Amino acid sequence: MNNNAEAYWKANVSLIVKLLVIWFVVPFLGGIVFVDTLNQISLGGYPLGFWIAQQGSIYMFVILIFYYAKKMSDLDDKFADGED
């Protein structure tokens, strides 16, 4: 593996790790582990924890994927210049 490809892969993995932390924290901690605490707060007629578990996390998943696709697309272009 040349240095360029290695740097690309490292950048990719570090982006994935960052985004997976968010992917884990919001539904698993916000929607499950600490749900009772968050339910003390309300969002209109929704208790917040319940809303995160049944609505909010899903919206966040969509945003995460498009953010990743965008970032990777930039990364692809950046490294493609060096490659050719």
Next chain:
Amino acid sequence: MELQTLTYIVVGFTFAVYIGIAIWARAGSTKEFYVAGGGIHPIANGMATGADWMSAASFISMAGLIGFSYQGYGGSVFLLGWTGGYVLLAMCLAPYLRKFGKFTVPEFIGDRYYSNTAKVVAVVCLILASVTYVIGQMKGIGVAFSRFLETSYEAGLTAGMIIVFIYAVLGGMKGITYTQIAQYVVLIFAYTIPAVFISLELTGNPIPQLGLGSTLLSDGTYVLDKLNQVVTELGFAEYTTSTRGSTLNMFVYTMSLMIGTAGLPHVIIRFFTVPSVKAARQSAGWALVFIAILYTTAPAVAGMARLNLMSTIEPTPGNYLAYDDRPQWFKNWEKTGLLQYEDKNEDGLIQYSADKKTNEMVKIDNDILVLANPEIARLPNWVIALVAAGGLAAALSTAAGLLLAISSAISHDLLKGIIRPDISEKAELNASRIAMAFTVLAAGYLGFNPPDFAAGTVALAFGLAASSIFPAIMLGIFYKRMNTAGAVAGMLSGIGVTLFYVFQHKGIMFVQSTSFLGDLDPNWFFGIEPNAFGAVGALVNFIVAFVVCKMTAEPPKHVQDLVDFIRAPHGAGDATSH
């Protein structure tokens, strides 16, 4: 027009469209049969993936389970689990598998782990997971057909089996891709239109996602507060807070569904059909957008269906509906055997409660609720007919996608890949059709006594995929050092542990008489139910794979080069065979 006639017309029309598209795009060569020539736009592919993904479990079954047996908040496991997996898919699998550029998941495993043994193990895991999944679909199809033909569940299931088979054999992936876009459109309208009506009726807000958080027009209380009040009065657990089993069980259940999503072959195979690596990432995003439309509507459908059902049976507290005055939908569902009433105190009234001794609604099969919902809410007949068409679209599209994944694993990976490499294209196609026929029969047979509601059965399938295929693919991409011995040992122990746990509670291949521990929670490991065990299996898979890998030789140079190749995004060609 009478409801049944109208249903026949709407369902018949949508079927004519699907079959028309399938014939128009009828598969020619083997390559077209599997991956539709590798050139489908991300948005179109996302929509087709959405239809492929949202099966009877999502459409027919899920909201009923959330509203009833998972008691509201507990149903979050499905909502989170079946959407969050796309994040894993988009980041950890899809782009690299697209770059790899072959047809099937076992091909990747076979090449990456340079071994036919690994490939065969992957085929077996894939078949076990997919067949279980098809059983879940059959349950949903049986429910939909029994209502629509007004017969028993068993007769409905038999009719459904025949249609699924004809449908899957006719198409091939190309037929299926374009048909599935049509199916997505039908199913999403069928799901959201009644939800909009009901939300409008109850809260005055046309958007169900907001309606569930709004106040009721009738008495100004919030929908969720009203639900909590109504269910607790009957002795059920509070709607917004009751967990499914323990917090640990919910955590593991959600995780199992998420990694199962990213390990299911019929979903992964979708990402072989986009033009580039970049398109594979975007495709996963679009798929989730189309899926999220249904998934964020489902909690509203669940809550409002429950509220409507309760207020039909008990219009005001202590004032019960007389059995003789029961509405038409009640009678129709009684015919299918999926809704049963027993007048325990012989007063002719319908008492519904959490207490098994006095509850007279002795059977409310959760899988009927989405289909019955528009009738319960007294929506116009065309809406009810549309929902029937949507449910069938969801069930058929997924069943067809799964059958394709199973038959290609058998005919392409096993037969052509290992047993008889010199087989002709025509013989391969025929073998794949025979494999489909057997799968439909086996899954249909097991569907007469399904292990759980449709969504529960599908959850089991996810557990099997989570514990076997996901770790093997992920390690294959992210851990260059992973070798054959590690991957094979990991897959076998992961799925082994999961199968053992599931079968001891649910029976071998879900035949209940062979269950030796019974499906009872005191016998569950740390209170984790069988449907949720896939995450534990996946953990076992990862650990065993690491340990075995460390003790054995590293993979040869050409395999390490292959890993470098799939990690780099450029130079992805069309999906090709060997």
